Amino acid sequence: MKRYYVEGLFVPRKSLKKVRKGGKPSSSEVEPFARSFWANDPGEALVLATEALDGGQWLDTPKISLTSEEQRMRQAGAPELPGFAPSKPSLVRKKAKSSGR
Numbered sequence: 001m002k003r004y005y006v007e008g009l010f011v012p013r014k015s016l017k018k019v020r021k022g023g024k025p026s027s028s029e030v031e032p033f034a035r036s037f038w039a040n041d042p043g044e045a046l047v048l049a050t051e052a053l054d055g056g057q058w059l060d061t062p063k064i065s066l067t068s069e070e071q072r073m074r075q076a077g078a079p080e081l082p083g084f085a086p087s088k089p090s091l092v093r094k095k096a097k098s099s100g101r
Helices: 013-022 042-052 069-076
Strands: 002-011 031-039 063-065
Touching (some): 002 042, 031 042
Antiparallel strands (some): 002 031, 002 063
């Protein structure tokens, strides 16, 4: 099994009646979706993501990939906010405290 990242936009179940009457959903009725699923193939990941919508409906077919948005941004060299960089292990060893003799 592999971890697939599913990202897309959907209309929640509570807003579907309004959308069906009016046609096109307004921006306040659309919600983002970004989750990871363990699956054997992208099709199975899409089925799991659709079940996770709990009655909602996709606006467009969601994007399914093996890398998350965070990993793509780091690979592209996008700037990071201070304090959000991944922690690096310290190479400097601390001196052992003496027993005071």
